[in-house]
Amino acid sequence: MADNIEVLYRDSRAPEDPEVKWRGFQPGRTVLAAGSTHSPEGRPLACDIVLDRDVEMRLRDGTRIFLDVYRPDTDEPLPAVLAWSPYGKQGGFVEYDVFPGRGGVAPSATSGLEKFEGPDPAFWCAHGYAVVHVDPRGSFASEGDVQVFSPLEAQDGHDVVEWVAAQDWCADAVAMAGNSWLAVTQWMIAATRPPHLAAIAPWEGFTDVYRDYVRWGGILRLGLAETLTVMNAGRGRIEDLPGMARKYPLMNDYWRSKITDVEAVAVPAYVVASWTNSLHTRGTLDAFTRLDPSRSWLRVHNTMEWPDQYAYEGDLLAFFDHVVKGKDNGWQRTPRVRLSVLDPGGTDQVDRPEDGYPLARARETALHLDAGRNRLSTSPPAEETHADYQAETGTLTFDHVIDRDIEIVGPMKLRVWLEVDTGTDASLFVYVRKADADGQPLLSEVFEGMPCLGAHGRLRASHRELDPDLSTALSPVCAHEREQPLRPGEAVQMDIAVWPHGMALHAGERLQVVISGHDLEPGLDALVADGPAQNSGTHRIHTGGAFDSHLLVPIVTAEEAEAPAL
Known part of the structure; x- marks a missing residue:
């Protein structure tokens, strides 16, 4: 409820539906061997990875949810990279293969262990990080109803960050990364200020669900929201965002609850945007302008968010190594803003350094x-x-x-x-x-x-x-x-x-x-x-x-x- 506004829900699809591509509930530990591959033409693992599947945790209200934890095979405590979305932590109802040309992501760019739009454990474990994939409240076997960019989802994310940081294998520091839904939730969760959240890397997301997602300019824009609502899988229900957009066409307290207080984000942030994504461009760039300039960096690329995430893994690693692990690796000399300038019919400029955004000289x-x-x-x-x-x-x-x-x-x-x-x-x-x-x-x-x-x-x-x-x-x-x-x-x-x-x-x-x-x-x-x-x-x-x-x-x-x- 939001000021006596009834929130609508729909039943989720059963995880056992073949189209969901769920791998089942299988708690336990597996060691994935170095050199093994986990998708056709996928990149092989560079190190042994310990996978703890379907690890149970309880949110503050007692709801049980389940996580997968990928770690390099070491006793040394490691910082974690958290990926948050309802798409499925072990494969799921949406993946790159359903898009023409895999949406620009080459098969060899990922290992097959990644959550859709998320960081690849094959890369991060090889560089000294654990990766945590979450099935949030209501997703797959996790209890409850799926929340869609709600204050409760942000609160749940806060709880997961603190739970992860408290594990014996974790070095008391959690970062977040990923595209789209995984970026939107980074902004939301960071705004709740979990004490052990060390950094975020929102790769193209929005911070205002009404203006950027479902009613851009007041015009209904529900195709994606409807698709994700229908495709969702779990034992319970999913918040009916399309239904709410049709029932409540004007701004009210429900929609205001889905606007992130970006000024509350206090951790270092590596923000990524593009000029070509009308779903994410405005919100991402607007959010960047409201961050502390001493702790935030922006890169605007000239391709598409999915291939860009994997092409710039090394760049993100340098950021996390500096702000999470404290390495003196030269990141502090990285320009605060790097822009692309599109030149259709000519040659784009890429990674052009700038003092800030918007450009003061424009x-x-x-x-x-x-x-x-x-x-x-x-x-x-x-x-x-x-x-x-x-x-x-x-x-x-x-x-x-x-x-x-x-x-x-x-x-x-x-x-x-x-x-x-x-x-x-x-x-x-x-x-x-x-x-x-x-x-x-x-x-x-x-x-x-x-x-x-x-x-x-x-x-x-x-x-x-x-x-x-x-x-x-x-x-x-x-x-x-x-x-x-x-x-x-x-x-x-x-x-x-x-x-x-x-x-x-x-x-x-x-x-x-x-x-x-x-x-x-x-x-x-x-x-x-x-x-x-x-x-x-x-x-x-x-x-x-x-x-x-x-x-x-x-x-x-x-x-x-x-x-x-x-």
Whole structure:
């Protein structure tokens, strides 16, 4: 319950369902021999690993849950790396093999012992760490009901950290690592401040379930949440996040309980983000800006979170060795920020050192929409004009020819004046991308067959009211506490947050703003969409004169002392 709000649950699938791929409840100890392999074409183990399966622990309320512990075969106490998610600690209902090309993760990049999206015991045990895989409350054989990014899940994580640290084989220090769900829960658990949590490494997660996950811009986005709810396996139930998003479309105490207090995170953090993941980019980068700058590092990569985690194991090892084991290994000289800058059609920059994020040298620059010419201009058009598109299927594109090399690095805001001819609401989907000299889009590829359309934003018009305490010039944040219906024939101002991006544009190329009434994202984003955007009739975008429709972007130029020319 959250202020008398009933939390909905659904029954979980039985772990014995063949699609779940559970290996059964088998408490006991096994020694995995050096040189052995545990998946087709997987990397062999570099050392003997002691596996304690289905180890029981009790949470503070008496609920029994089960863990697997992987350790190098030594009597020396070791720090532990904890991986937290309900996906299955011994294989489970989701794994890389279900994605085309394994989502970019080569079979030889992992051993098969890893939890999906988590650190590989084969690597970490070989470098002097134990790895702990948890089946949280309600997962598989663990008792209770699965929690979904709730305060109870964070409390359970706190309890597990302290239990692990108290084990004879543990050196009183626990770190956390992993992608997505495993990153979201790192933020949550760290915010409860377990005394023995030594460090976190959240690889692309979010910190606001409502704004980043289920109702981005007030628009239902439930494909992924629905998939994970249906696929979940356990003896009990799972919190029905999709049902709650449909039943409670506005911000309330239930959704507020799923916003992490990032300022409460006090441990060292290695934060990883990308520009191409519209599920994780905003939340990850926003969280980083709220951490203690003396204890936090950021790297923004140019690929996809799954292969990146395994490609940068050595980098994470150096971080953990320094902040967890206290090694003087040179990590302290690592730039606090390392950025990639995407250059579709050219060559990306990778691991570029920066003093901080957002970039202090980036200058807010307004590019004004001109509906009369479908262009972006550096000066506001004096004449009021408008452009229309069919709300359910149409798009509008505004572009601008770049006259010298620039970069756009950071969050953006698109302000548009919208009018509808029917109905009381509308959903807008916007993209900021680059195109070649002929106007053909130049797109980055997340992995094979999955292009990124550029920076993405969306907003339901009735949710346009901003939260003045959270909003900044480049990052408008909607309150989502009440609906403001539209009236046909009346233009309203909408400030749409376009998630952060890092993109290079060269002289002669074009910067484009695409506005649509439907989601244009292909690939994995089809999984997180939620069908029709509930649009109808015609959308009209007003520009010029009293209608200051514009894109506000953070521009970096080679001539930093001069006002940027576009």
